[in-house]
Amino acid sequence: MSVSAATIVDQLTALLGANAVIGEPGQMGIYLHEPRKRFHTGAAAVVMPSSIEQVQAIVRWANAAGVGIIAQGGNTGLVGAQVPLRGDEVIISMAKLDRIRAVDTAxxxxxxxxxxxxxxxxxxxxxxxxIFPLWLASQGSARIGGLLASNAGGxxxxxxxxxxxxxxxVEAVMADGQRYQGLNSLKKDNTGYDLRDLLVGSEGTLGIITAATLKLFPKPEDYETTIVNIAGPEAALPLFELLRARIGGRLNAFELVPHIGLEMQLKHGFLDSDPTAGASPWYALIEVARMQGGEAGSLMSAIETAFEQGLIDNAVFAESLADRTRMWSFREQxxxxxxxxxxxIKHDVSVPIAAVPQLIAEGIAAGERVSPGIRAVPFGHMGDGNIHFNFSQPEGADPKAxxxxxxxxxxxxxxxIVLKLGGSVSAEHGIGQLKVDLLKQVKDPVALSLMRTIKTALDPKGILNPGKMLG
Structure with a gap:
């Protein structure tokens, strides 16, 4: 580091004031300790700007000084994009930029x-x-900037x-401190490259998102929610196809969960009662939105057809908000x-929807070959092909070993297996620092070259989230 940590703190304090700068390592914990506890690197400082102009001032300073900066939202990311890699970076917490500037229902x-x-x-x-329909388990702490930077799913x-x-x-501060003013609500804007799509999903390596114009949708009058018992993922696929054909775009969610997940939650008190209709090898959590004036019971009718076709053998429907909350807690926990x-050991992967049963079957078999006694816990978004293919250690094993x-x-x-099936090694969590080497192995070389060209053009000094995504 060409600039010492003490000098960085002094210069940032002069720029922003003492109340906006944390320079003591012992006070940085909440900004450094990411959810999976995989990364343990310190930072030169943490700064907390309270305006776009202050973000610009920080970035201009960093660009001139050659200091790496990391934009951080709620620190909920799972691949280490939002925490330091080298130890000499400055974390920019976006927590104080927390205004809803406008809601335009028209x-x-x-x-x-x-x-x-x-x-x-x-x-x-x-x-x-x-409604703003981006919905995920960490929604009580995740912040808009981080969600867009990682192109979150849910x-x-x-x-x-x-x-x-x-x-x-989006509105963003670029590497030289310029403010890109790309906020708009136009459905049609054919005036050149789409910089919004470039910045969303770039993990703060091309610019720092400071605000965004987000899509809103009519609030459903109600939801129909059910957990159905199925024999396995191979039965889930025709069930999903049936529901999609019968219900179409009102099918909000189709989530797949194995029985071991229910066992764990009941064992450790994560659920106060069993939300399912009874023991089953697998479950599917399904939800349909009912819009204003829409007819109730479309999901019930489709489920009855699924019974007749032998795709499911039991089901339970939410009869209250408490029931629906309990069902979703089962999935989110x-x-x-x-x-x-x-x-x-966890994997965030995706494959074509039709390949999900094969992914799960081959993945479970591979896990058992690698580590006999390992407990496979694959679950997730069957409806979009994104499976969180997790494994828990064999019972009684030493965790570190x-x-x-x-x-x-x-x-x-x-x-x-994922690559053989034409899938992706990162479905919704991103690359960060966890999957940098993996990206180099699996990404098309031409695509990687183009990504590096874009990075160099927008951030020639490499100050924006250094070492992440492209290394």
């Missing part, structure tokens, strides 16, 4: 700053009888798309509950 848009917590965005939309991708598809325009069972012996071996085994 245009169906909301303009929100990068620090807005997703749950608060939901509340702002619902206050106008609309459980409603099937009906509404991922973060990129939910974004109309799947990743967290694994921490109670010792070490876990398990990770040391099997982490890389399992990654290789699962990624080999």
């Amino acid at each position: 245009a169906g848009t909301m303009t929100a700053e990068a620090g807005v917590i997703l749950e608060n965005a939901h509340a702002a939309a619902e206050a106008q009888n609309t 459980v409603n991708v099937l009906a509404y798309g991922n973060a990129r598809e939910l974004t109309m325009g 799947m990743s967290e509950v694994q921490s109670k069972e010792g070490a876990s 398990f990770m040391a012996e099997y982490d890389e071996k399992l990654h290789e085994a699962i990624y080999e």
Whole structure:
């Protein structure tokens, strides 16, 4: 580092004031400790700008000084994009840029700053009888800027798309401190390259998103939610095809969960009661939105047809908001509950929907070959082909020894299957620092070359989230 940490703190304090700068390592914990506890590198400083102009000032300073900067939202990312890699970077917390600037129900848009917590965005939309449909387990702490930077997915991708598809325009600070003013609500704007799509999903390596115009949708009158018992993923595929044909775009979610996930949650008190209709090898959590004036019972009718065709053998429907909440808790707690069972090895992958049963069958078999006694816990978004293919250590195994012996071996085994099936090794979590080497192995060389060209053009000094995504 050409500039010492002490000098960085002094210069940033002079720029922003002492209350906006954290220079003491012992006070940086919440900004450094990411959810999976895989990365343990310190930072030169943490800064907390309270305006776009302050973000610009920080970036101009960093560009002149050659200091790396990392934009951070709610610190909920799972691949280490939002935490330091080298130890000499400055973290820019976007938490204070948390205004909802406007809600335009006629245009169906909301303009929100990068620090807005997703749950608060939901509340702002619902206050106008609309919804912002990006919905994921960390919505109480995840912030808009980070969600867009990572092109987050969630459980409603099937009906509404991922973060990129939910974004109309963005405002961003570029590497030289210039402010890109790309906020708009135009459905048609054919005036050149789409810089919005370039910045969304770039993990802060091309620019720092400071605000976005987001799509809003009419608020459903109600939801029909059910958990059905199925024999396995091979039965889930024709069930999904049946529902898609019968219900179409109102099919919000089709989530697949194995029985072991229910066992773990009941064992560790994550659920106060069993939300399913009874024991089954696998479950599918299905939800349909009923719009204003729409006829109730379309999901029930489709499920009855599925019974007749032998695709399912039992089902339970939510009869209250409490039932629906319990059903969704069952799905959303799947990743967290694994921490109670010792070490876990996790994969965020996607394959064509028709290949999901093959992925799960071959992945389970591969896990058992690599580590006899390992517990496969694959679950996730069957409706868009995104499976969180997780494994828990064998019961009674030593967690550290398990990770040391099997982490890389399992990654290789699962990624080999995914690539064979024409899938992606990162479906919705991104690349960050966790998958930099993996990206180099699997990405088309021409695509990598073009990505590096873009990075060099927009960030010639390499100050924006250095070392992430492209290394």
